[in-house]
Amino acid sequence: xxxxxxxxxxxDAIGGVAVLAALCVAAWFGPLKAHSAADQLDQxxxxxxxxxxxxxxxxxxxxxxxxxxxxxxxxxxxxGKLDDQLPVQDRLRAVRDLxxxxxxxxxxxMPVQWRSAVDVAEQTFSLTAKVxxxxxxxxxxxxxRSATWADISHLSIKQIAVTPAGHGQQFDLEITVNFxxxxxxxxxx
Numbered sequence: 477x478x479x480x481x482x483x484x485x486x487x488d489a490i491g492g493v494a495v496l497a498a499l500c501v502a503a504w505f506g507p508l509k510a511h512s513a514a515d516q517l518d519q520x521x522x523x524x525x526x527x528x529x530x531x532x533x534x535x536x537x538x539x540x541x542x543x544x545x546x547x548x549x550x551x552x553x554x555x556g557k558l559d560d561q562l563p564v565q566d567r568l569r570a571v572r573d574l575x576x577x578x579x580x581x582x583x584x585x586m587p588v589q590w591r592s593a594v595d596v597a598e599q600t601f602s603l604t605a606k607v608x609x610x611x612x613x614x615x616x617x618x619x620x621r622s623a624t625w626a627d628i629s630h631l632s633i634k635q636i637a638v639t640p641a642g643h644g645q646q647f648d649l650e651i652t653v654n655f656x657x658x659x660x661x662x663x664x665x
Contacts, residue, residue, distance in 0.1 A: 549596055552625045552656070567624045567655055568601065574618050575603065579611035580649075588652065599655045600629070606636070608644045625656045 568585065575583050588600040607615070612633070619628070630652035637646040 545596075555623075567626065570622065570624065571603070571619070571626075571653060574622065575605060575607075575615060578607075578615040578618060580605040580607045580615065582606045597657050599657070601653050601655070602650065603653055604648070604650045607647055607649045609647070610644060612647065612649065627654050628652065629654050 572583060572585060583603065583605045586602045588602050590597065590599050592598070619626075628651050630650070632650040634648045635645055636648050638644075
């Protein structure tokens with residue numbers, strides 16, 4: 477009868493040793509893990525502070541850019557270069573007339589896109605034509621002097637012919653013109 481009891485005591489002793497060993501290991505490595513976790517927490521808090529600083533810097537830059545944009549928009553409006561409505565058909569016709577007066581041939585104008593940001597709308601058109609070199613330069617000069625808030629964002633010129641008697645060259649022209657207005661999407665009627 478004593479042997480089952482000894483066996484249980486021996487099993488209890490081995491279990492106790494295993495538990496004691498586990499507690500010793502936990503006590504030995506526990507502070508290391510806690511120290512490592514504390515270091516990671518410190519690193520995360522430092523990273524968060526850096527990100528908050530960068531966010532503040534970017535927010536100030538955005539506010540500064542919006543203020544500059546508003547100033548530019550108001551200046552353009554005062555100078556009569558910013559339409560109040562969209563589409564800017566009158567200005568589009570003016571560019572077509574300007575191209576025709578400068579000697580452009582086979583003029584085609586197509587809408588490309590419309591987008592709005594910071595209460596200014598941008599309407600983009602593609603203009604294609606056949607034109608000579610001097611006519612093209614005259615167009616650029618006249619476009620620059622025109623009273624419109626627009627820019628040319630793309631230009632493609634391909635030579636198609638040399639005119640007889642050496643009077644110049646003929647080109648296929650493609651330009652992208654961006655017109656701006658103070659139109660807002662809620663203004664649609």
